[in-house]
Amino acid sequence: MTIVRRACAALLPTAVLLVGVLAAVGCGRAPSPPEPVATQPVQAVTQLVADLRRNDLEAYARHAVPAPLHARLETAWSEGRTVWPLTELPLDDRFPSFIAALAAQDAERTLVATYRRQFAGADAELRSAAKTLGLFATQYVRNEPGYSETERDHHAQLIVAISAWAQTAPLGDSKRAREAIPQLVAAARATGLAAPDAFAHAGMDRSLRRLGPFVERLKRVLTGYGLDLDAALGSVQASLAEQTGDTARVRIRYRLAGEAVDAYVLVERRDGRWYLSDLLRHAEAEADAPAKPRAAPAAGARAGKAAAPAATAVPAR
Template structure:
């Protein structure tokens, strides 16, 4: 259930609100917003603070938020069991980042690889990124969940990110050393103990871990010249439409110095405004959980054993 929620709700939520700004006057600790614009503003305020638990509480109606929390710790019947190989790989990776000399060892391992990769791929990198650009745009064109306007907006973002990726000094040793420091610090802050503990996290614990990961990801992007906070600070919001409990909010923003815009649909529930796509995704995830639970075979009664006549 947790994997389903992250894939179908949390990631679209972050993608939608990473482009909004923080100028609202609503109380972000309350569910929804008094207006469509205020709802988006409060969500971004929470996102910029890295308060993902608060973001969920604000972005869903109380009943849906309660369902999210209740579903979170329920075991997904389709999730494969953890094997000894999984456990060994997890522990090996964790040890690399948590050992006392982790930064020195990781950078010592990375440094010659960066030199080798720079020699082999420096001239080819712009071409490879252009190929990746084309693949991403093809994926956008083939995406059946995006409408024509959303595809245009997504392509505009790609057109800004591709030149940045081509010019970014990915093989710079000093930046790589900073990145290793951020990665090691982030993993240590996550304080992961075992794959079993990772799966067993309750909602509040998971949100704290995700917030740590989100903060680390922002630091890594900033090292290479992409500031998420600068983008959040650049936003200007305006209401395009508001009728019969549905609204559209326009989001003008600057990404890497380039002006862009997008829109987000909002829906009114019990007098408060919420992201339509986020609410839809959360409810679909709950329904999928219910369907999986109904389809799962019932466990055998304790102490039961097969017998023959």
């Protein structure tokens, strides 16, 4: 594997995580008091932005869908059929293995050694990989049938911003990596979600609550690399573009890594409360998702080592 391909493997989880989180306007810390009910279209957006700024995944899941759908999703999660709302992230099926790899025994030493061997000082190659990733991700968004047109437009703008950030971020800085990796390892272990089927056993609400501090730590690490997600969320301006009965379109504008994002989200009213239409569509599909076949553990995982794709994802953060 060339260093460019290894760099792409490292950058891809970071990029898709950020695209998914921001494009969905949400994704944890202990739950805060309930927010006011979103009785206006714009509130459906601003409420989820507030949840994300507090790192409150549990509240996000509660606010994103009606209570009956939330209950169905909790059942599907406990049965191992979904990890919604993590399914809003591309590569969501790798998120549990990402946590497991970070929390593995001797993970800190293994990941630091991997970074030094594959990425340390490889700034030019990492910049090239970031550019390649941007082109690949843009093409993926254009061709993925599961996205609506509003999602495609928002995702495309996010990809531009993230790709531009990654091309200038100090991803090859060994000192930063040595500081970042122990933080993520400790945060992953603190979730208690590294064991096989841990997400299903804990259930949706408990899992999301445990992931809150991990998301908070991940934000801090990314800020150290020049990507301040809380600043981006703090810059969000939402305004009503149009409304027809129980459907509406909300314009959202913010800055991510110095790039302006100007997009729209569709919202709809159910039982007097407003929700993001695309999130509802995705959540309903996940609530009805069939059981997933149990994947065999990778050779590295069976040997008690972090799997290579998840391990190489850490330095890019």
